Amino acid sequence: MRYRVPHERIASLKEFTIRWIQRRLQYADFWALEGVSFTLPRGEVLGIIGPNGAGKSTLLKVVARVLQPTRGRIRTRGSVAPLLELGPGFHPELTGRENVFLNSAMLGRPRSETQRLYEEIVDFAGLWDFIDAPLRTYSSGMVARLGFAVATCTVADILIIDEVLSVGDTQFREKCFDRIRSFQSHGASILLVSHNMTTIQNMCSQVIWLSQGRVRGFGPAEEVIQQYRDSAEVPAPS
Ligand SMILES: Nc1ncnc2c1ncn2[C@@H]1O[C@H](COP(=O)(O)OP(=O)(O)O)[C@@H](O)[C@H]1O
Numbered sequence: 001m002r003y004r005v006p007h008e009r010i011a012s013l014k015e016f017t018i019r020w021i022q023r024r025l026q027y028a029d030f031w032a033l034e035g036v037s038f039t040l041p042r043g044e045v046l047g048i049i050g051p052n053g054a055g056k057s058t059l060l061k062v063v064a065r066v067l068q069p070t071r072g073r074i075r076t077r078g079s080v081a082p083l084l085e086l087g088p089g090f091h092p093e094l095t096g097r098e099n100v101f102l103n104s105a106m107l108g109r110p111r112s113e114t115q116r117l118y119e120e121i122v123d124f125a126g127l128w129d130f131i132d133a134p135l136r137t138y139s140s141g142m143v144a145r146l147g148f149a150v151a152t153c154t155v156a157d158i159l160i161i162d163e164v165l166s167v168g169d170t171q172f173r174e175k176c177f178d179r180i181r182s183f184q185s186h187g188a189s190i191l192l193v194s195h196n197m198t199t200i201q202n203m204c205s206q207v208i209w210l211s212q213g214r215v216r217g218f219g220p221a222e223e224v225i226q227q228y229r230d231s232a233e234v235p236a237p238s
């Protein structure tokens with residue numbers, strides 16, 4: 001996956017268009033992922049670890065098809081429920097309720113189905129008291145609760161989780177883990193990014209260690225976590 005980062009700030013669409021026509025747009029190419037390849041079997045949880053900027057979120061976005069890879073391809077079988085870094089699928093000015101419907105629609109659910117699942121979603125998120133307030137008044141933990149509840153109220157074949165568990169409180173995290181395990185017992189495959197090595201160790205069978213867009217380690221969780229800890233990349237055990 002290559003990102004193109006503009007060399008200079010372009011202030012307006014007009015200026016952008018003029019430069020584009022004149023072919024005066026300058027970019028720096030940046031390979032956020034290079035030569036990454038893996039297979040995730042049904043019913044397995046794959047952990048992805050690595051320092052900030054390693055390419056973890058980029059990898060999840062590529063699998064979720066939010067980004068199209070510059071080269072190579074992704075093959076997925078079945079439905080994908082992505083829980084990415086907050087942003088896509090949420091609107092700060094809409095209420096929690098409206099965001100449930102927006103988010104659910106983006107996962108491909110018809111409105112009638114979301115209607116049917118609505119109570120269960122808000123119950124799981126534990127947000128009845130805030131559900132009619134605009135999302136911008138929510139804490140990041142509350143947004144994460146809502147996102148997790150929407151994404152996991154039906155079982156998908158592939159669940160993608162980017163760090164969202166780290167902002168929730170302990171009690172909610174436990175609920176999330178239970179849900180992830182029940183997904184797994186239904187044969188779903190899970191991709192999990194976390195900086196919490198205990199979480200990774202408990203949940204994942206296999207782990208990919210990414211560093212500067214490349215795979216530095218891939219194998220059984222315990223082994224790869226140990227390699228990662230032994231490297232200079234991880235400051236202190238968490
Ligand atoms: N939209 C983008 N445009 C340009 N560069 C990006 C973009 N998104 C991420 N990057 C860069 O790609 C690298 C990997 O980012 P990311 O996948 O978010 O890392 P991680 O999730 O492991 O912290 C970082 O160096 C980041 O600056």
Ligand SMILES: [Mg+2]
Nearest residue numbers: 056057058085
């Ligand atoms: Mg990230």
